[in-house]
Amino acid sequence: MSAVAARLARSLTPPRVRVLFAIAGALLLLNLLSWAFGAAPLETLAEAYSGTWGTGYGIGQVLFKSTTLLFTGLAFVVALRVGLFNIGAEGQLGLASLGVAVLGSRLPANMPALVAIPLMLACAIAIGAGYAGLAGVLRARLGVHEIISGIMLNRVVDVVLPWLLVAVLGAVSLRTANIAPAASLMKLSAVVNSLAGSAASIAFPLAVVVVFATFAWLERSRVGREFAWVGKSPSVCTAQGIDVPKRRVQAMLLSGALAGLVATGTVLGYEGAFELGLGAGAGFSGIAVAMLGRTSPAALIFSALVFGTLAQAGLAINALVPREAMGVLEAVVILLVGAVAIAAEPETPLTEPVAPKVSAP
Amino acid sequence: MSSLFSVAMLAETLRISAPYACAAVGGVWAERAGIVQIGLEGVLLSGAFAAVAVAVASGSMALGLAAGVALGVGVSMLHATLVEKTRIDAVVSGIALNLLAFSATRLALRALYDSASNSPSIAGFRFGPTGTSGTDMLLRTLLDPVTVIAVLAIAASPFVFAETRFGLRVRAVGENPTAARAAGINVSRTRLAALAVSGAMTALGGVHLAFDQHRFESGMSGGRGFIALAAVVLSGWRPARAAVLCLAFGWLEAVQLRLQDVSRGSSLATLTQLLPYVATLLVLALGLGRRAAPAGLGRHAE
Numbered sequence: 237m238s239a240v241a242a243r244l245a246r247s248l249t250p251p252r253v254r255v256l257f258a259i260a261g262a263l264l265l266l267n268l269l270s271w272a273f274g275a276a277p278l279e280t281l282a283e284a285y286s287g288t289w290g291t292g293y294g295i296g297q298v299l300f301k302s303t304t305l306l307f308t309g310l311a312f313v314v315a316l317r318v319g320l321f322n323i324g325a326e327g328q329l330g331l332a333s334l335g336v337a338v339l340g341s342r343l344p345a346n347m348p349a350l351v352a353i354p355l356m357l358a359c360a361i362a363i364g365a366g367y368a369g370l371a372g373v374l375r376a377r378l379g380v381h382e383i384i385s386g387i388m389l390n391r392v393v394d395v396v397l398p399w400l401l402v403a404v405l406g407a408v409s410l411r412t413a414n415i416a417p418a419a420s421l422m423k424l425s426a427v428v429n430s431l432a433g434s435a436a437s438i439a440f441p442l443a444v445v446v447v448f449a450t451f452a453w454l455e456r457s458r459v460g461r462e463f464a465w466v467g468k469s470p471s472v473c474t475a476q477g478i479d480v481p482k483r484r485v486q487a488m489l490l491s492g493a494l495a496g497l498v499a500t501g502t503v504l505g506y507e508g509a510f511e512l513g514l515g516a517g518a519g520f521s522g523i524a525v526a527m528l529g530r531t532s533p534a535a536l537i538f539s540a541l542v543f544g545t546l547a548q549a550g551l552a553i554n555a556l557v558p559r560e561a562m563g564v565l566e567a568v569v570i571l572l573v574g575a576v577a578i579a580a581e582p583e584t585p586l587t588e589p590v591a592p593k594v595s596a597p
Numbered sequence: 598m599s600s601l602f603s604v605a606m607l608a609e610t611l612r613i614s615a616p617y618a619c620a621a622v623g624g625v626w627a628e629r630a631g632i633v634q635i636g637l638e639g640v641l642l643s644g645a646f647a648a649v650a651v652a653v654a655s656g657s658m659a660l661g662l663a664a665g666v667a668l669g670v671g672v673s674m675l676h677a678t679l680v681e682k683t684r685i686d687a688v689v690s691g692i693a694l695n696l697l698a699f700s701a702t703r704l705a706l707r708a709l710y711d712s713a714s715n716s717p718s719i720a721g722f723r724f725g726p727t728g729t730s731g732t733d734m735l736l737r738t739l740l741d742p743v744t745v746i747a748v749l750a751i752a753a754s755p756f757v758f759a760e761t762r763f764g765l766r767v768r769a770v771g772e773n774p775t776a777a778r779a780a781g782i783n784v785s786r787t788r789l790a791a792l793a794v795s796g797a798m799t800a801l802g803g804v805h806l807a808f809d810q811h812r813f814e815s816g817m818s819g820g821r822g823f824i825a826l827a828a829v830v831l832s833g834w835r836p837a838r839a840a841v842l843c844l845a846f847g848w849l850e851a852v853q854l855r856l857q858d859v860s861r862g863s864s865l866a867t868l869t870q871l872l873p874y875v876a877t878l879l880v881l882a883l884g885l886g887r888r889a890a891p892a893g894l895g896r897h898a899e
Contacts, residue, residue, distance in 0.1 A: 273708065321688055380881040383688055384830055387635065388874040391823050395870045403867070520692055527689065558707040563700025570693040574685040 258528065258572040259542065262565050266557075269564070275556040287552020288545050294552070296424060296434020302537075302544030303436070303501035304515055306443040308522025309540055310450055311494040313530045315382075317454060318487040319467035324371050324386035325495040326519025327393035332363040332496030334397060337503045337510030338405065340415030352418040356504055357497070364496020365489045367393075372488025376481035382488070390519075398512055411511035421505040437505025444537060446497065450490075451533040463487055495519065521547075524570045543569075601852055604731030608738045609854075612809060614847025615747055616641065616818075619802025620825035621832070621839040622751050623795040627673070629758065629834055630791030631771035631893040636676055636691035637799050638822030639698030644669035644800025645807035645817060646702040650709060652719045652808075661719070662743060662804050669800020670793045672698065677792035681785045687895060695822075703815050714815050721808040743805045750798055754836040767791045771891035774898035784898045799825075827877040834891060846873050 263281070270280035288294045308325045315322035339359050343352055371389060374380040401407045422438050425431040454460035466473050466483045473480050502515045521543055529539030543566065550562030600606065620637045627634035647668035652661030676694055679685045706712050725740040726733040738744060758764040769777040770787045778784050802821070807813050824846060825839075832838035853869045 269704075323688065323692070374878070374882055378882045378884070380878070383633075383635070384826075384881065385878060387823055387826060388878050391820060391874045392871055394820065395867065395874075399867050520696065523689065523692060558704055560700045560703040560707065563696055564704060567693045567697035567700065570689060570696075571679060571685065574679075574683075574689050574693070 258569050261572045262546075262569050265565055265568055266561065269561045270553075270557045273557045273561075280553050280556050283553045283556055284549035288548045292428075292430030292432065293434050294548065296431035296436040297548045297551075298541065298544045299424065299431075299440045300435040300437070300501065300506060300544075301547045302540040303440045303443045303505070304498050304518040305521055305525045305540040305543050306440075306447055306537065307494050307498045307501070308518045309525030309529065309536055310443075310447050310522075311491045312522050312526035313536065314450065314454070314463075314494060315487055315491040316526065316530065317460075317463040317467050318484050319470070320372075320375065320382050320484060320488060320491075322368060322371070322386065322488060322491045322495070323383055323519070323523065324368060324389050325491070325522055326516070327386075327390040328364045328367045328492045328495040329498040329515050329519055330393045330397055331367050332360045333499040333503050333510045333515055334400065334412070335363040336360045336499040337412040337415060340419040340503070341413040341509070343416040343419055345416060347416065347418055349418040352416060353421070353504075356415075356419050357500065360496040360499040361493040362496075365493040368488045368492020368495065369485060372485040372492075375488070376484040401512060409511070412509045414509045415503065419504060420508055421500060423505070435506040437501065439501035439505040442500060443497075446494070447536055448533045450494070451536075459483070459486065495522075521566065524566060524573070527570060527573050601855065605734050606731075606848075606851060606855075608731065608734035609851040610844060610848040611735075611738045611744070612847075613850050614843045615744055615809075616802035616806045616821050617825050617828065617843035617846055618751055618840040619747050619805065620799045620822050621828040621843050622754050622836045623673075623797075623799030623802070624825050624829040625832070625834055625836045625839050626754070626767070626791055626795035626798060628829060628894055629771045629891055630767045630788045630795075631774055631891055631896060632677055632680055632788055632792060633687035633895050634673075634676065634691060634792075634795065635688060635826060636672070636694040636698075636822075637825050638818050638820070639691075639695040640669045640672050640796055640799040641803040641806065641818040641822050642698040642702055642816070643672045644803030646705065646716075646803075646813050647800075648804040649716050649719055649807045649813035650705070653717055658720065658722050658808065659742075661808075665804035665807070666797050666800045669803060670796040673792045673796025673799065674789055677789045681788055681897075684897065699816060702813070706813070706815060716813040718812045719808070721811050741805075741808075743801065743808055747798075747801050747805060750801065751836065751840045754798075758836065763790070768891075770898075771893050774893045774896055777893075778898040824873045827873045830890075831877055831880055833889075 266280060266284075267277035270277050286294070288298050308329065311325050311328075312322055336356055336359050340352075340356055343355075367389065371382050371385045374385045375382045398410060401410050401412070405412060423431075424436040424438060424440065425434060454463060462473070462478050462483055463486075466478065466480050470480050473483075498515050498518060503510050507514055525536065525539045525543050528542065529536035546562050546566055546569075550559035553559065553561070620641055623640065624634055624637050644665040646665075648661040648665030651664035652658050655661070672694060676687075676690055679690045680687045703713070706714070706716060710716050722742050724742070725737040727737075758768060766777070766782050766787050767790075769780070769782060770784045770791075774784045777787075799822075802825075803818065806817060806821070810817065825843065828839045828842040828846065831842055849869055849872055853867075
């Protein structure tokens, strides 16, 4: 199937076509799955539509899910610029979410929102960047490959989060105390009435602004340009006097900061606390978002909306087809996009070889 | 302290470490062939699920074992095909296959058994004495067919790598695919074959896990594939050492279970779970006994 996909892609080179191709493949698969579960195919699609873009509530939920994916997708794009795979976003966002929730729950009651919210953002950025920076330093200074360290650091968070919640914070139900009202972000439904009841908050427009700003910075600033050169050819950069390890660490710091900002949508904009599993999986879905939309801010936003719609549609169709079907769909989209993307531009590999190299520090 | 080194503890350690060791040796097989395999978790899950589904349907544990291994081979070869033929990045493919295995097995649980969490229970293999003494437990563990096959396959791996034509070819395509191709080796085919072995080994671990629990549970691999990956890296991509490391990890887990029995809520025991991950990070960061990864890992023949 992928060989056919690859041949098709070669005849239709523009990136937009490949995106459409992956979406068409996903829709086809959804129809097959619903047929297997005894639902009329179009019935599932209709249900999926009305649960997502068909109602104000559905749209709000899609925006909520896309907020998280915008941050993790962008995080992956930034690291990829210097040729690094930040697959540790999962751990970075988990740790940052917990940190933000704990800090938010301990703010003095009379602290104004104008102080509290920047403080929350700074906390999310600091924790996310710090944890990703660890992987960055391990890679750039000590030659530990970021994929191995990313997996290990993710697993460390998986073990540490429940332990912190139960043993250190004494939380009974794996949930922190509620954050101070001043620290929570405004719901979008306060501005647009028709989104009432949905979890979308102003974290979504914030994420959109961050996406445009980050891409602009990557394209136009000196450091941002150097990121791309480091990603293309580290050895040439070294010869040209660019500090490659430094740029790699910086990119990982920025990537982790963006992953940490996931907490704005989940902890500050929706839950008002952290509970185990909040935002989980977004780190990996972000990779899919980035695969589909790494070329431009508009593509990334579109891609995040696609995957956000998939996630929300899974909940909407659960009565007809189990929502796990959406996980299958997501995996297939990743593979289709991956296969098609690479077949369409064979001369530019996604990253340098991913072997855990033992390069001299 | 003596209870931590008893015969019962040895049996427990063997039982717990078998899936780790299978997955780790499976990981060595993939990566020595030059294909990054972070999808061990997905292979474990698919193997466990297929084994249980076929065992439930047919009532035959042997058929279940065969089906588990077969699906593991299939998933692993799908990974190799995607990486070799369509040149998907192996990390992306691995992540997607983990997600696919997790979601598809849950979907199949709903479809086949109308359950969100687990399958009906199966008998599993039952051989040896039924008593609860340490010796009986050890005998039961050692007579378990899945364990026996796993031990034999693990023990054979170093020999196959070092002495056989196939093993040498796998190492050749893993170290330098371009040179291997120039020497007349079909790189893609060799890698596919190595990944078939890798999938069979890893799925054997999944089957062991499922038969040991007497059912399939959603997400039952529980990160074992990642611990196995840690063992692969720590071992310097050497199968025997990887298996021994997994025994150590298994013993730690057995100790931890024992500690939890003795003093409930001993929260520090939870943190012993961190050991494989932290050890991997430390060993890599400090360069202790560091041994290079296969030089052709993640590279294609040019």
